[in-house]
Amino acid sequence: MRLDRPMVIIGAGPAGISAAKTLAAAGERPVVIDENAYPGGQIFRRPPAALARNETQLYGFDASRARRLKSTFEAIAPSIEYRAETLVWSVEDRRLHLSTAGIVKCMPFSRILLAAGAMDRVIPINGWTAPGVFSLGAAQIALKAQATFIGKRVVFIGTGPLLYLVAYQYAKAGADVAAVLDSSEPFSKITPLPALLADISNFSRGLFYVSQLLLRGVKIQTAIAPIEIVAGDRGVTSIRYEQSGQQGQSDCDAVAIGYGLRSETQLADLLGLSFQFDRRQRQWLPVTDGAGRTSVPHVYIAGDGASVRGSEVAEWEGELAALSLLEDMGRGSQKRASVLRRRIDSLSPFRRALDDHVFPFPHHFAEAIRDETIVCRCEGITAGQIRETVATTGEADINRIKAFSRLGMGRCQGRVCGAAACELIAATARTDISATGRLRGQAPLKPIPLSILAGDRR
Numbered sequence: 103m104r105l106d107r108p109m110v111i112i113g114a115g116p117a118g119i120s121a122a123k124t125l126a127a128a129g130e131r132p133v134v135i136d137e138n139a140y141p142g143g144q145i146f147r148r149p150p151a152a153l154a155r156n157e158t159q160l161y162g163f164d165a166s167r168a169r170r171l172k173s174t175f176e177a178i179a180p181s182i183e184y185r186a187e188t189l190v191w192s193v194e195d196r197r198l199h200l201s202t203a204g205i206v207k208c209m210p211f212s213r214i215l216l217a218a219g220a221m222d223r224v225i226p227i228n229g230w231t232a233p234g235v236f237s238l239g240a241a242q243i244a245l246k247a248q249a250t251f252i253g254k255r256v257v258f259i260g261t262g263p264l265l266y267l268v269a270y271q272y273a274k275a276g277a278d279v280a281a282v283l284d285s286s287e288p289f290s291k292i293t294p295l296p297a298l299l300a301d302i303s304n305f306s307r308g309l310f311y312v313s314q315l316l317l318r319g320v321k322i323q324t325a326i327a328p329i330e331i332v333a334g335d336r337g338v339t340s341i342r343y344e345q346s347g348q349q350g351q352s353d354c355d356a357v358a359i360g361y362g363l364r365s366e367t368q369l370a371d372l373l374g375l376s377f378q379f380d381r382r383q384r385q386w387l388p389v390t391d392g393a394g395r396t397s398v399p400h401v402y403i404a405g406d407g408a409s410v411r412g413s414e415v416a417e418w419e420g421e422l423a424a425l426s427l428l429e430d431m432g433r434g435s436q437k438r439a440s441v442l443r444r445r446i447d448s449l450s451p452f453r454r455a456l457d458d459h460v461f462p463f464p465h466h467f468a469e470a471i472r473d474e475t476i477v478c479r480c481e482g483i484t485a486g487q488i489r490e491t492v493a494t495t496g497e498a499d500i501n502r503i504k505a506f507s508r509l510g511m512g513r514c515q516g517r518v519c520g521a522a523a524c525e526l527i528a529a530t531a532r533t534d535i536s537a538t539g540r541l542r543g544q545a546p547l548k549p550i551p552l553s554i555l556a557g558d559r560r
């Protein structure tokens with residue numbers, strides 16, 4: 103018997119598509135909602151038709167997966183209800199609040215599968231709010247979706263696999279990549295080789311990107327600490343950094359900055375899921391049973407939104423969470439679920455090695471943020487103001503600091519500054535990072551004009 107309220111999947115990335123395929127194959131008709139114009143999520147983001155390029159040009163080694171996911175989506179299209187360019191901006195009482203093309207609607211649901219992905223993690227430095235500074239993901243979106251570069255001469259700074267991938271994509275597309283500045287240690291100092299070999303394909307890709315950058319003459323500096331981005335009236339002019347006690351500088355007119363990713367968990371928060379602190383990712387993540395079930399019976403979660411583990415794991419997790427959902431309706435396949443669990447587990451050593459040894463998040467940088475540096479861009483709150491708030495109130499919980507200082511109270515709801523702010527608060531209060539708590543989700547999750555709320559059609 104079909105339920106009146108549909109099941110909903112939020113996110114049409116690898117996790118969401120794979121979940122939709124599984125539910126459709128079981129005879130369900132899920133509603134798939136995504137704020138993007140096309141399915142594919144972050145990794146398989148597509149340009150508009152006027153800027154179309156083929157999969158190999160867009161996704162390199164991932165081209166065949168992109169083609170496969172695209173044809174999967176085309177094949178299931180008649181069996182699902184796909185709502186593109188639709189933002190889920192709130193959820194309450196088993197009702198989603200959606201915004202599509204300036205119209206808001208409510209959608210009741212029976213069960214929900216969150217596949218909302220991740221976003222960049224940034225650590226502020228002086229100058230990061232200047233014109234010409236982008237997050238790493240935004241730099242890639244400019245290239246993938248708009249076929250453009252963020253500047254004429256670009257520096258990539260931060261750490262993580264995306265740092266080298268995006269720098270390589272820029273260099274390959276003909277951009278002048280001035281430098282790649284990585285906060286992590288040089289590869290020669292990294293020891294956990296057996297764990298890295300657990301995913302030989304991704305490991306080899308990383309080496310390929312580095313070698314291609316070197317062959318193109320791109321300067322790669324490791325174990326760096328950023329000092330500041332220098333900007334004039336016309337935007338960025340250079341970036342200054344420190345390496346082994348020496349100061350360095352790279353001239354550029356744009357900077358892409360990113361220290362890995364953090365899961366998008368606001369919807370999980372609004373849905374009342376339990377969270378636990380993940381030391382490796384230094385983030386609060388929804389509690390799951392390892393197969394996509396959460397602490398709330400009708401809510402399931404998969405992919406980077408559950409824990410950042412890459413697009414292949416996201417795809418398997420999407421299927422696994424959908425199988426759990428079906429099993430809870432009395433229709434699951436334990437055999438397939440075991441296969442998926444084994445696959446996911448097989449890549450865990452690789453991910454752990456990446457997070458712990460190859461590209462550790464340099465949380466200590468937060469301690470060095472200069473007092474005058476803006477941390478919360480939306481409200482213009484500086485590191486000095488945050489330190490002072492911690493010192494004068496004696497508080498270390500980020501929600502309390504928010505109440506006292508307006509940190510994270512603006513348009514982005516702390517999605518951009520929250521992670522670094524927690525590190526800064528922990529360093530100032532000399533407490534463990536987990537003691538700073540997590541910013542409570544607030545609707546609207548992303549900005550929507552008040553005028554469209556006024557026309558709410560219920």
Ligand SMILES: Cc1cc2nc3c(=O)[nH]c(=O)nc-3n(C[C@H](O)[C@H](O)[C@H](O)COP(=O)(O)OP(=O)(O)OC[C@H]3O[C@@H](n4cnc5c(N)ncnc54)[C@H](O)[C@@H]3O)c2cc1C
Binds near residue numbers: 137144219238411413
């Ligand atoms: C900017 C960026 C670029 C990346 N590029 C690469 C890459 O080139 N190669 C690579 O291997 N990995 C890349 N990654 C990592 C990669 O995205 C993931 O490993 C993988 O795509 C995760 O799949 P997913 O399905 O969990 O989430 P995603 O692919 O992130 O898909 C989540 C989807 O949910 C939608 N969504 C989220 N919240 C809402 C909401 N409230 N309302 C409506 N829709 C919503 C988003 O629009 C998105 O399409 C990138 C990550 C980011 C953040």
